[in-house]
Amino acid sequence: MKETNTTVIKAMAILELFKAHRSLSLKKVIHLTGSPKTTVYRMILSLEESGFLRKNQHGEYELGFAFLEFGQLVKSRLDIRQVALPVMMKLKEELGEAVNLIVREGNEAIYVEKIETDKPVRVYTGIGRTAPLYAGACPRILLAHMSQDDQEKYLNQVNLNPIASGTITDKVKLIEVLQESKHSGYTISHSELHDDSSAIAAPIMNYEGEICAGISVVGPENRFRNSETLPHFIQQVTKAAYEISNLLGWESNTY
Template sequence: MKNKTVVRSMDILNLFVDHAALTFQEIIELSKIPKSSVYRMLISLEEMGFIVKGADSKYRLGLLFLTYGNLVSSRLDIRQIAYPIMQELHNELKEAINLIIRQGDEAIYIEKVDVYQKVRLYTAIGRRSPLYAGACSRVILSFLEDDEINSYLENVELKSFAMGTITDKEILLESIKNARTNGYTISHSELEDHTSAIAAPIFNNKGEIIGGISIAGIEANYQKDQVDFFAKKTIDAANIISERLGFVNKNPLFQRE
């Protein structure tokens, strides 16, 4: 059985999801809770630090929520969140699904699902690649802040890993621009010959790029109309992961249908 006082207190707190500040009367009207009950609950919530009353007599969420928010975001495990989504994508497409995060000027593969993909790929768990090479790595580079991208390009030496590795900075810049326009990156034979990948960005609760998810397999499967199909699937999966990490999606480019 639900505790009525707790439920009503949560109803009051939930009002602040859509309202930055509310007067006592506004809380009564919006919550439809009796005046005496609202008064008692506001006193308790204020004493515990959940809300604060300003000099303008309006109530706002307290700093305690900032503490809780930081704790929740810091304890979210991207692998735990992403894995079932990766499994579902792999079962549908029968292509390898990879999850990466950034570590300095490199990306590291931290999860992979490839039960149905029998072709050996570069993307083993624990393997690293520079941010410019491969779709999954480059999707992180593409959605960094402009000054960070410029700094990276000024200092990086573009080395070849396979016959399709991008070693020209102008071509790399064009690829970054395309990723920002299309919402995904694509690579052909960049880390390993005759393999391809399509990747989409994963954002945290602050809207910062923290990783990427990719679909990967033999190059012959990543041509023409199949690219658009795989790209949509990858973007949708990345969006779900981002949202579960607390990302509030306001960019039409990353809206799920």
């Protein structure tokens, strides 16, 4: 049996209460924990002195600013590329296709990491390359999960110029695809950035539940048109996005 520090466990039990409650009185904390009044009081005093709890104007306790400080440290130290790379390598081994990691930079998407395929026929995408948010699976998944206001603002000002033979240039159709992508949790593109190329992309969410990146597999179109393998590709890409999101602190029962 592993040794545990009961003081730490009891303190964590108190802090856990504040996930569901914005503020709590001392009496309510005692009731919810079922612990003796003196024990809870000592714990709360220690947590208050450490900055993990603070009293509000109503005399109730709520989470303190220490969590904000630690949260910012965690956020700043989470390098999306470092977190995503092992998952991307696993996805490449599973599907045999190139894997891209992409983030939003203003009104464009930028490729920040890539795992190349071993297959002789491949689609070129280099780290640092940019693409408009409306074109291609990975850029479009970022657009699909933007806030409604930001998405509408973007669509009102952008010109949907054709990049390849399959680029979506009709805004009504693009909006339909964006809605479908957000609902399904993935998107597929064919010949949108390069002729005869295809991609499947899924969103990566951060600990606040906001989209922070997209992951995609990309390759020649003939390898993505197979109705037998396509469901497996979709499943593995969304699974990889879910895994990276969880590593970034995102929690959800659905994806």
